[in-house]
Amino acid sequence: MRKKTQFIHGGIFGDETTGAVSTPIYQVSTYQQESVGNHKGYEYSRTGNPTRHALEELIKDIEGGKRGFAFGSGMAAITSVMMLLNSGDHVILTDDVYGGTYRVMTKVLNRLGIESTFVDTSDVTKIKEAVRENTKALFIETPTNPLLKVTDIKEAVRVAKDHNLLTIVDNTFITPYFQNPLALGADVVLHSATKYLGGHSDVVAGLVVVNDETLGEELHFVQNSTGAILGPQDSWLLIRGIKTLGIRMEEHEHNTKAIVEFLEDHPNVENVFYPGLSHHHGHETAQTQASGFGAMVSFDVGTEEKAGEVISKLKYFTLAESLGAVESLISVPAKMTHASIPKDRREELGITDGLIRISVGIEDIEDLLEDLKQALS
Numbered sequence: 393m394r395k396k397t398q399f400i401h402g403g404i405f406g407d408e409t410t411g412a413v414s415t416p417i418y419q420v421s422t423y424q425q426e427s428v429g430n431h432k433g434y435e436y437s438r439t440g441n442p443t444r445h446a447l448e449e450l451i452k453d454i455e456g457g458k459r460g461f462a463f464g465s466g467m468a469a470i471t472s473v474m475m476l477l478n479s480g481d482h483v484i485l486t487d488d489v490y491g492g493t494y495r496v497m498t499k500v501l502n503r504l505g506i507e508s509t510f511v512d513t514s515d516v517t518k519i520k521e522a523v524r525e526n527t528k529a530l531f532i533e534t535p536t537n538p539l540l541k542v543t544d545i546k547e548a549v550r551v552a553k554d555h556n557l558l559t560i561v562d563n564t565f566i567t568p569y570f571q572n573p574l575a576l577g578a579d580v581v582l583h584s585a586t587k588y589l590g591g592h593s594d595v596v597a598g599l600v601v602v603n604d605e606t607l608g609e610e611l612h613f614v615q616n617s618t619g620a621i622l623g624p625q626d627s628w629l630l631i632r633g634i635k636t637l638g639i640r641m642e643e644h645e646h647n648t649k650a651i652v653e654f655l656e657d658h659p660n661v662e663n664v665f666y667p668g669l670s671h672h673h674g675h676e677t678a679q680t681q682a683s684g685f686g687a688m689v690s691f692d693v694g695t696e697e698k699a700g701e702v703i704s705k706l707k708y709f710t711l712a713e714s715l716g717a718v719e720s721l722i723s724v725p726a727k728m729t730h731a732s733i734p735k736d737r738r739e740e741l742g743i744t745d746g747l748i749r750i751s752v753g754i755e756d757i758e759d760l761l762e763d764l765k766q767a768l769s
């Protein structure tokens with residue numbers, strides 16, 4: 393089954409009992425048992441719910457894994473995966489991971505004895521150097537936010553396997569339409585489904601797929617024990633969102649290519665960051681491990697004042713955090729998503745005050761280009 397078909401026919405199609413073409417929202421917490429312990433596969437909705445199960449089967453198929461899981465947010469998904477580890481274990485992570493991932497590792501999980509080191513995983517020798525006796529996992533985010541740095545997943549997995557580390561990939565930015573980390577050797581792939589998978593800025597959710605039955609059993613144990621599940625209504629919204637992921641991603645990327653071309657030629661733009669650009673660091677790797685470059689782009693207009701001016705003049709780019717929805721969203725990372733990072737550290741990472749990040753939507757590209765043109769002039 394090809395991807396666009398799989399988004400619609402993967403997992404569990406419709407409802408067997410009624411013939412409903414859309415999986416119903418099973419708004420239920422418990423299930424009648426015919427006799428003690430004799431049930432139809434569902435006992436209590438924290439353990440399993442038919443709508444959530446349909447979503448979990450769908451994401452499992454899409455990422456090509458053994459078992460899927462739906463959580464109440466991307467952070468709930470990440471935290472639950474980390475709960476596979478024990479106190480005293482050490483994790484190596486990409487240095488510019490999502491801010492929430494950095495926060496949960498350094499302010500919450502550290503208190504439970506899970507140690508972490510952040511390195512530039514786009515250079516695999518840095519991963520090797522960070523391995524310790526108690527290292528148990530490697531957590532990669534690729535491409536990253538906001539500079540779209542790319543890590544070679546296959547190479548990273550090779551290093552991880554040499555040291556018996558579990559490889560976990562945050563695939564939020566590029567989506568399973570373009571990139572499937574499990575096929576590149578990763579053990580766990582996860583998503584903030586709040587972004588492209590949902591696609592409409594109307595649901596907060598997290599999804600995980602594992603490549604091994606035993607690991608699946610362990611993660612289900614964590615999910616059921618700690619309870620960070622996704623509800624049936626939001627599970628249904630995600631199933632609906634995923635059906636159009638293929639056409640949305642094509643349109644997102646089509647618009648992004650035109651915008652990148654426009655920005656590259658603009659005299660008031662200093663730097664454009666997009667994996668599809670041949671001069672982008674990681675362009676070659678992106679090309680080998682993904683079938684597209686996605687729809688996140690960052691560019692530098694020089695100063696904080698200019699960035700503010702450009703943003704205030706735009707009509708169709710909504711000033712907001714988050715990404716991956718049908719509407720174009722714009723942000724200034726130094727003042728918004730990355731404001732908590734000290735200025736000198738930000739500059740070390742290349743997150744300058746004049747940097748603007750766009751999540752390109754699927755509006756008419758002519759409108760988006762006209763809007764950018766008037767704002768940048």
Ligand SMILES: *Cc1c(COP(=O)(O)O)cnc(C)c1O
Binds near residue numbers: 466490562565583597
């Ligand atoms: C948003 C995001 C998360 C966190 O997901 P939530 O759904 O907001 O909890 C994790 N990783 C990446 C790359 C993200 O963009």
